[in-house]
Amino acid sequence: MKRLFFLSVSSVLLILFLVGCGGSATTSGGSTPTPGGGMTMPGTQRVEITENEFTITSSVSTFTAGVPYHFMVKNAGQTTHEFMIMPKDEGSMGHMSMDHMDGMALAETGDINPGETKTVEYTFPDSTKATHPQFVCYLQGHYDAGMKLNVNVGQ
Ligand SMILES: [Cu+2]
Numbered sequence: 001m002k003r004l005f006f007l008s009v010s011s012v013l014l015i016l017f018l019v020g021c022g023g024s025a026t027t028s029g030g031s032t033p034t035p036g037g038g039m040t041m042p043g044t045q046r047v048e049i050t051e052n053e054f055t056i057t058s059s060v061s062t063f064t065a066g067v068p069y070h071f072m073v074k075n076a077g078q079t080t081h082e083f084m085i086m087p088k089d090e091g092s093m094g095h096m097s098m099d100h101m102d103g104m105a106l107a108e109t110g111d112i113n114p115g116e117t118k119t120v121e122y123t124f125p126d127s128t129k130a131t132h133p134q135f136v137c138y139l140q141g142h143y144d145a146g147m148k149l150n151v152n153v154g155q
Contacts, residue, residue: 041068044121049073049135051081051112054145056135062152063133068123075112081142084108085122086134089150092143101138111139128153 047069048059063069073083085106093101102108107122124133130153137147 044068044070047071049083051075051083051137051147052077053079054137054142054147056083056137056147056149058135058149058151060151062154063124064154065124065126065129068121071107071109071120071122072117073109073112073119074117075114078114080111080113080139081137081147082109082111082139083118083120084136084138086136087128088132089134089148090136093138094144098138106133124153130155 045060045067049071050057051073052075060069071083075081084101085108086104087106090104106124106128107120109118109120112118133151133153135149135151136143
């Protein structure tokens with residue numbers, strides 16, 4: 001009697017062990033088909049931009065024409081910022097209207113609140129090869145305070 005009890009307990013443990021293994025194998029198998037989120041189109045390169053008072057940093061500094069880029073712009077500062085890609089260093093443009101700057105920008109996010117992240121998709125066209133675009137924030141005084149970053153588009 002005692003021996004039978006022992007045998008049944010060990011077989012229950014064995015079954016539990018097997019079920020446990022099967023369960024975890026199924027879980028890991030089910031999670032593998034979605035690496036990296038799958039929200040962006042194939043071939044898209046992620047670029048992480050961080051804005052602060054008063055800096056812009058980018059995880060990529062040399063871009064390739066024809067490659068779709070997914071810019072994730074985080075405002076890590078305490079005040080509102082924006083992110084614009086200008087075709088080249090245009091200076092502070094303090095004399096220019098915001099509408100005119102918007103028209104010149106290759107891409108932009110609009111205002112980004114503190115702690116917020118905005119995304120923008122942009123592919124540098126072939127016409128931008130061997131140019132030096134500039135990432136900027138043109139909110140009042142921010143450019144002159146340092147919110148500009150020169151980048152390159154390769155040949
Ligand atoms: Cu700013």
